[in-house]
Every structure is written in C-alpha cells, then in structure tokens.
Amino acid sequence: MEAKMMLGRYVPADSWIHRLDPRGKLVAMVLFLITVIMADAFAELAVLSGFALLVMMSSRISLTRYFRASRPLWFIMAFMFLFYILFDKTGNSLVNVGKLNITTGGVTYGAYAVWRMALLVTFTAILTFTTTPVELNLGLERVLKPLRFAGGSPQQWSMMIGISLRFIPTLFEEADKVMKAQASRGADFHEISFVQKGKMVMTLMVPVIVSAFRRAEELVQAMEARGYVLHAPRTSLRMLVWRTPDTLFIASFLVLLLFISWW
Numbered sequence: 001m002e003a004k005m006m007l008g009r010y011v012p013a014d015s016w017i018h019r020l021d022p023r024g025k026l027v028a029m030v031l032f033l034i035t036v037i038m039a040d041a042f043a044e045l046a047v048l049s050g051f052a053l054l055v056m057m058s059s060r061i062s063l064t065r066y067f068r069a070s071r072p073l074w075f076i077m078a079f080m081f082l083f084y085i086l087f088d089k090t091g092n093s094l095v096n097v098g099k100l101n102i103t104t105g106g107v108t109y110g111a112y113a114v115w116r117m118a119l120l121v122t123f124t125a126i127l128t129f130t131t132t133p134v135e136l137n138l139g140l141e142r143v144l145k146p147l148r149f150a151g152g153s154p155q156q157w158s159m160m161i162g163i164s165l166r167f168i169p170t171l172f173e174e175a176d177k178v179m180k181a182q183a184s185r186g187a188d189f190h191e192i193s194f195v196q197k198g199k200m201v202m203t204l205m206v207p208v209i210v211s212a213f214r215r216a217e218e219l220v221q222a223m224e225a226r227g228y229v230l231h232a233p234r235t236s237l238r239m240l241v242w243r244t245p246d247t248l249f250i251a252s253f254l255v256l257l258l259f260i261s262w263w
Helices: 022-038 042-058 063-069 071-087 104-128 133-143 143-151 154-184 194-225 244-261
Strands: 093-097 102-103
Touching: 022 042, 022 104, 022 133, 022 244, 042 063, 042 104, 042 244, 063 071, 063 104, 071 104, 102 104, 133 143, 133 154, 143 154, 194 244
Parallel strands: none
Antiparallel strands: 093 102
C-alpha cells in the first residue's frame, strides 16, 4: 500500500530542498513545466532528466521512493505510448501487418510524450515530498495573489489545489481497499490478461468515486465544525522568508530554460 500511496505525501528529511521557500519551488515547477514542453529532442530530455536526478539526490530521499511514486501512472504512460504507435502514421514504416502499421514517427513521438510525462511526475513528486501541506497551501496563496486584481480569491484557489493534491493518496488508498475486497471474493488481478485488467478497472471506478465523494463530504463537515467560513479574512501563523538559496534555485531553472530554448 505504501508504494501506491506515496505520490502526494510529504516525506520528512534534512535537506536544503526541504528548507526552500515553497514559493520558490512552485515557481521552479512552472519553469520546469515550460522547459519540458519546449524540449523536442532526446538530447534535451536527457539533460532535463539529469537535472531532475540531481534535484532528487539533493532531497536526500531514496530514489526508489520516486520510482514507486510513478508506479500508479505506468498504465497511463503505456496507454499514451500505445495511442501514438497506433494512430501516428508519420515517418517510415517499421511494422506493417494487415491494418497494423507502426511507424518511426509514432514510436518517436510516443517516447517523447511518455518521457515528458515521467519528468513532470518526477518534479511533482519532488514538490510534494519536500513540502508540507501547510507550506504548500501558503506558498500557493502567495503565488496566486495576482488573482485578486482579476476578482479571484487566492485563498480559495490555494485551498482547492492543496486539497486536490492531498486527495491523490486518498484515492489510491480507496482503490487499494476495493481491490483487496474484490480479491477476497475471488477476483484475481495477476493471472488475467492486460485487456481483462483494463475491463476490471471499470469495476473499481464506481466504488472509488463514491468513496471520494464520501470523503469530501466528511472533509466539509470537519471544516464547518472547526468554524471555517468561506469568504472570511484569514491570517497566517507562519510567515514565509525568502533567502538567497531560493533565488539561486529559481535562477538554476531559469538558466536551464534558456539553455533548452537556445539549444
């Protein structure tokens, strides 16, 4: 269960990444997202992977934890790669059997898409592993402050995003409970084909969605019981302090973005 619940949870460790300002990590994530989208060659993606590996090692969190964090998304990555292989017909033909035509373009662009998604999942794991939920919500609120000029509420947006991130491990936990309940009734998730596993996913979705709504209702009741009012003004117990390492951290991502854009 730990492997399935890892993504979205804080992992305490003594590293300089943990001590960074959450605003800096959020801005760095946006810069990294832009850089990943701009990367259009395997060499560029390799550079980004090396940079991400360096940040992962700096967090003093085992690399196996990052590896296990991506396991629930392997099915989506495999589906993306299969989609490109089956429907992208650009480039030269590699396999042509009946209606099946696998081309170099489909394989290449499929690999690009999977690699990009893996990088984004990795940095999302870095952000959630090294930032507590309270720090993440506070950082989001500060970063989203410009929304006030457009009539938005930074506090509401930060709370929604923060709760959404915290619901990721909750959904995995509920899915694990449903799978164990079905296994106790004779369902076998290991001795069936890949297509049958895809069909069994549908039997998991309904109870997981129902459970998610129930958890959301419980959360609303708990917040109301503690006196939460939607539009009430709020103050923060903890103040964020911007330091030199935060500036250097963002600067490194900005340099990476400029390097990839001028490659």
